[in-house]
Amino acid sequence: MFMCKDVVENIMGYIDCELDLQTLKELEKHTGDCPECMTFVNTYKRMLEITGKLKNKPFVTPEIRNRLKILLKSKVKPV
Amino acid sequence: MEIGFIKKLINVIVSNDNEQTTGISDDELVRRFTQLGDESSFEEIVNRYSDRIYGFALRITRNTSDAEEVFQEVFLTLTKKLHTFRGDSKFSSWLYRVTVNTSYMYLRSQKKHENNISLENYAPYDEKGTLMGRIMYKDWSSRPDIIIFNKEAVVIIEKAINELPESYRTVFHLRDIEGLSNEEVGNILEISIPAVKSRLHRARLFLRDKLSDYFYEWRR
Numbered sequence A: 001m002f003m004c005k006d007v008v009e010n011i012m013g014y015i016d017c018e019l020d021l022q023t024l025k026e027l028e029k030h031t032g033d034c035p036e037c038m039t040f041v042n043t044y045k046r047m048l049e050i051t052g053k054l055k056n057k058p059f060v061t062p063e064i065r066n067r068l069k070i071l072l073k074s075k076v077k078p079v
Numbered sequence B: 001m002e003i004g005f006i007k008k009l010i011n012v013i014v015s016n017d018n019e020q021t022t023g024i025s026d027d028e029l030v031r032r033f034t035q036l037g038d039e040s041s042f043e044e045i046v047n048r049y050s051d052r053i054y055g056f057a058l059r060i061t062r063n064t065s066d067a068e069e070v071f072q073e074v075f076l077t078l079t080k081k082l083h084t085f086r087g088d089s090k091f092s093s094w095l096y097r098v099t100v101n102t103s104y105m106y107l108r109s110q111k112k113h114e115n116n117i118s119l120e121n122y123a124p125y126d127e128k129g130t131l132m133g134r135i136m137y138k139d140w141s142s143r144p145d146i147i148i149f150n151k152e153a154v155v156i157i158e159k160a161i162n163e164l165p166e167s168y169r170t171v172f173h174l175r176d177i178e179g180l181s182n183e184e185v186g187n188i189l190e191i192s193i194p195a196v197k198s199r200l201h202r203a204r205l206f207l208r209d210k211l212s213d214y215f216y217e218w219r220r
C-alpha cells in the first residue's frame, strides 16, 4: 500500500518529474485522498519557490568591496 | 607577476560595469588575464562573482565577519593562483571549490569547525509511515505574508537554513539557492551525485519542518 512515507521519500523525484508512471499515479492518488500529504507537497513546493528567490539577494556592500580593494593593495606592497 | 602590475590591476577593481568585458565567457576572461595580463578581465571576474563568493562563504560560516575574511582570502588566492585553473571544470565550479576550501581552512584556524550532525534518518512521518496529525495544522502554503519581499519572513527563512548541519547546508545552498545541477554540486564538494541527492533530500525535509514550526509561531 502506498503510504505517506512513500510520498515523502519520492518527493524529489516527483518535483523533478523523474518518477515512473506507476509510482506517479499512486503518489497522486494518495495525495488526492490524504490532506496531510497534500499540505506536505504544497509547503514543500512553496519552500523551493521562496528559497530559489534568495539568489537575487545582494550581498556585497560598497564597504566590503572597498575593504577588499584596500587589503589587496596592502598585500602586494614591496617589503 | 610583477608588483607594479598587480598594483595597477588592483587599482582597477572598481564596481563600474565594463562594457568591453561584460558579455565575455568566464574562461575567456581567465585567459585574457593570465595570458595577456588584461586587468579589466580580472575586474570583471570580481564584479561577476563577488556576491556569490561572499554569499556562499556567509552560508558556510554563518557570520558576516568570518564570511568577509574568507571572501578576501579567496580573491587574494585568485591573484596568485588563477593561472592554475586548467579549464577541466567550469570556472564557476572551480571558484566555488576554492571558496569552500578556504572557508574550511579558515574555520579550522579559528577552531570554529562545526560538529556535523547526520540527518540521514531524518523524516517527518511516524514509525507507521504516516503523516497523520503532523503537517496540516501548520499549513503555511497559502499565507500571503510569507514572501521574499517581507524582511521578517526572510529573516526566518535564513535562520531556518542556517540550522541545517554544515554538509547539508552547503548542498542546499548550491542546489536550491544558487540553482546549480547535481553534477556541479558534486564536482564542487567532491562528493558523488547520489550523495548530493541524498543530502539535498534530507536537507529539504528538515528545512520544511523548521519553516512550518517557525511560521506557525509567527504572527498568529
Ligand SMILES: [Zn+2]
Binding pocket: A003, A004, A005, A007, A030, A034, A036, A037, B131
Ligand atoms: Zn499521506
